[in-house]
Amino acid sequence: MVTTLTTAGARAVARCEELARPPYSDSAEGLTRTWLSPAFHAAQKRVAEWMAEAGMTVRRDPATNLIGRYEGAVPGGPALVIGSHLDSVRNAGHYDGPLGIMLGIEAVAALAAAGTRLPFAIEVHAYGDEEGSRFPAAMLTSRAVAGTLAPGMLDITDRDGVQLADLVDTVAFPAAARAPGEVIAYLEAHIEQGPVLEAEGLAVGTVTGIAAQLRFACEVVGTAGHAGTTAMALRRDAVAGLAEMVLAAEDVARAGPADLVATVGVIEAAPGAANVISGRAGFTLDVRAGLAATRDAAAEAILSRCHAIAERRGLAFAARPVHDLPPAPCDPALLHLLDAATAAAGHRPFRLVSGAGHDAMILAALCPTAMLFIRCRGGVSHNPAEHVEPADAEAALQVMSGFIQRLGATS
Ligand code: GLV
Ligand code: MN
Ligand code: MN
Numbered sequence: 001m002v003t004t005l006t007t008a009g010a011r012a013v014a015r016c017e018e019l020a021r022p023p024y025s026d027s028a029e030g031l032t033r034t035w036l037s038p039a040f041h042a043a044q045k046r047v048a049e050w051m052a053e054a055g056m057t058v059r060r061d062p063a064t065n066l067i068g069r070y071e072g073a074v075p076g077g078p079a080l081v082i083g084s085h086l087d088s089v090r091n092a093g094h095y096d097g098p099l100g101i102m103l104g105i106e107a108v109a110a111l112a113a114a115g116t117r118l119p120f121a122i123e124v125h126a127y128g129d130e131e132g133s134r135f136p137a138a139m140l141t142s143r144a145v146a147g148t149l150a151p152g153m154l155d156i157t158d159r160d161g162v163q164l165a166d167l168v169d170t171v172a173f174p175a176a177a178r179a180p181g182e183v184i185a186y187l188e189a190h191i192e193q194g195p196v197l198e199a200e201g202l203a204v205g206t207v208t209g210i211a212a213q214l215r216f217a218c219e220v221v222g223t224a225g226h227a228g229t230t231a232m233a234l235r236r237d238a239v240a241g242l243a244e245m246v247l248a249a250e251d252v253a254r255a256g257p258a259d260l261v262a263t264v265g266v267i268e269a270a271p272g273a274a275n276v277i278s279g280r281a282g283f284t285l286d287v288r289a290g291l292a293a294t295r296d297a298a299a300e301a302i303l304s305r306c307h308a309i310a311e312r313r314g315l316a317f318a319a320r321p322v323h324d325l326p327p328a329p330c331d332p333a334l335l336h337l338l339d340a341a342t343a344a345a346g347h348r349p350f351r352l353v354s355g356a357g358h359d360a361m362i363l364a365a366l367c368p369t370a371m372l373f374i375r376c377r378g379g380v381s382h383n384p385a386e387h388v389e390p391a392d393a394e395a396a397l398q399v400m401s402g403f404i405q406r407l408g409a410t411s
Contacts, residue, residue, distance in 0.1 A: 008110065009394025012102035013095070015050065016388075019043050020094040030384050033088040034134035035141075036064065036167045043086055047101060047126055054105045055112030056124065063144030063176035064168055066126040070108045072118045079121035080407060081186045081367075082107065082400070083142070083359055085130030093191075093386020095376065099393065100189045101126045107400050118404065119411040120184050127359050134158050136217055136322050140173075142359040146366040147177035178366060184411065185334060186363040187403065189372045189396050191388055193356045195379030202350050203395035206338040207371035209330055210354040210361045211259060212292040214299050215323035216285045218306065220245070221316040224271060224279030238281035239269050241315045248305035249285060252298050260289040260298050261355065285319065290353060292326050328361035331368030334403075337410075338370050341402030347395060356381075370403070372396055 005011050018024070020031040023042040033039045044066045048058045051068030058068050066086070069079065084100025104124035111118070125145065132138025135156045143149045154170040157163050164170060197205050222236035246264045253262035263286045269278040285302065289295040303319050310317035339349035352373060360369045374396045377387035 007390065007394040007397075008106040009103070009392075009397045010390035012099060012106050012397065013388055013390045013393045015102045016094045016098045019046065019098050027091075030091045031088055031094060032090045032092065032133075033086070034090075035087045035129035036134070040087060040128070044126065047086065047105075050102075050105050051124060054109035056105075056108055061145070061176040062169065062172040063141045063174075064128045065141050065145060065176060068105065068108070068124040070112060070122045072121040075121075077119075077121055078182050078184045079123040080118075080404065081123045081125050081183050081363070082188070083125030083127060083186065083363070084188050084190060085127040085142075085359055087127075087129055087131050087133060089131050089133050089382050091384055093381055093383055095191050095386055095388045096193065096381055097130060097190075099191060099374065099388060103189045103393065103397050103400060106397050107404060110401060111404075118408040120408070122404070130357070130359050132323065135164060138215075138323055138357070139325075139359060139362050141176070142362040144173055144176035145178055146362050147174075148362065148365050149174050180366060183363075183367040185331070185407065186360060186367050186369045187334075187372070187400065188358055188360045188369070189374060189400055190356075190358055191376040191381060191386065192352070192373040192379065193376065193381035196352050197350070197373060197375040198377070198379060200350055202348060203375050203389075203392040204342060204347060204399055205350045205352045205373045206335055206342065207330055207354050207360075207373055208335065208351050209290075210328040210356075210358055210371075211288045211290050212295045212327040213323060213325045213357050214287045214295055214321070216299070216303070216319040217322050218245070218283050218285055218317070218319045220281045220283075220310065222279055222281075222314070223277070225277040227275040227277055230277055235277055236314045237277050238315060239278040241309055241313045241317075242267060242269075242281040242283055244309045244313075245306045245317075246283065248309065249302045252301045252305065253287070256298055257289070257294060259353070259355065260287075260294055262287045262298060262302060288355060288357075290327060325357065325361050328364040328369070330360070330370050334368055334370035334407075337403050337406045338372055338399065341399045341406060344402050345395060345398040347399070372399055372403075
């Protein structure tokens with residue numbers, strides 16, 4: 001698709017489309033851009049050019065984040081951070097992540113073109129691993145900025161056996177941490193990834209908070225055997241056990257409140273041959289809900305069902321927690337500013353919750369946060385069919401600019 005560049009919002013959309021192809025995608029078939037891959041580095045280089053063109057000084061911090069900075073009236077002062085992520089899921093849509101960065105760049109470009117300096121600096125942050133699509137962890141680079149990396153978090157290895165320490169200086173990485181006084185607020189614009197705004201007939205919405213997340217790496221161990229000679233009653237089939245566990249997760253989540261969701265997104269079986277009963281199988285389990293208590297009770301119920309299934313089938317089962325994020329409410333004062341900016345831009349203010357995770361959840365430990373959702377067609381995301389109208393991106397940009405102005409007036 002080729003977007004006509006009639007507005008800055010349309011340019012933001014067009015830039016996301018440019019980033020969806022090689023060399024900015026690891027695959028020519030569709031968009032896959034995992035953290036620290038060649039496509040990721042190429043995309044950082046291109047985005048750095050756009051940041052510089054918009055009037056920012058650009059650097060890469062020790063946690064691999066690309067940071068563009070536009071000084072305020074007093075150079076070196078605290079900053080409003082506008083951010084999102086540059087990595088993608090496998091076979092991704094074009095806007096999940098990059099659109100928030102592109103809109104941040106456009107917001108700064110407009111200020112620079114008008115020669116406006118605010119009472120604070122603006123930094124545009126392009127984070128690295130929000131999706132967790134390469135390593136068994138997510139949001140490490142924004143955690144570094146927020147100063148919330150826990151010991152051992154960087155001791156990770158990707159599916160191909162590459163250690164994070166082979167790719168980055170894991171000792172220097174935490175030095176990306178920012179002091180609370182350096183950042184006055186965090187703003188993230190992101191596609192909704194759900195159907196609510198479309199159903200409301202709205203281009204944008206104010207996010208009230210982000211659901212709590214919990215993720216596990218699970219392993220089922222049985223006995224590998226001959227598919228032709230082992231009687232059904234004698235099998236300890238890891239894949240059959242896994243299948244029952246996946247359905248147990250679905251069952252528990254379906255029985256809970258509407259905001260409770262559980263997903264098995266990755267399954268693996270070893271040795272992985274058509275004529276071998278699987279002796280070992282692995283899967284990821286992702287559980288989310290608005291309240292941590294709901295999420296935790298559901299995770300406990302799922303894991304206890306998995307243990308019972310394993311016991312009945314003579315299998316071993318283990319679940320290792322790999323990701324735990326509490327719910328992240330957005331800041332009430334900033335929500336009001338976003339609502340006011342939305343009304344001033346001619347749209348009906350509307351509030352909604354985010355079931356998807358975002359770097360804003362992490363930044364909440366450092367500063368007050370705000371998120372603006374942008375309508376996407378059919379609510380489709382994590383799918384190449386993801387689509388955003390340039391006019392909606394432009395509406396978001398106007399709201400972001402209004403928000404920045406209002407924040408300036410209150411600072
Ligand atoms: C990020 O897209 C997430 O919600 O997992
Ligand atoms: Mn995503
Ligand atoms: Mn995202």
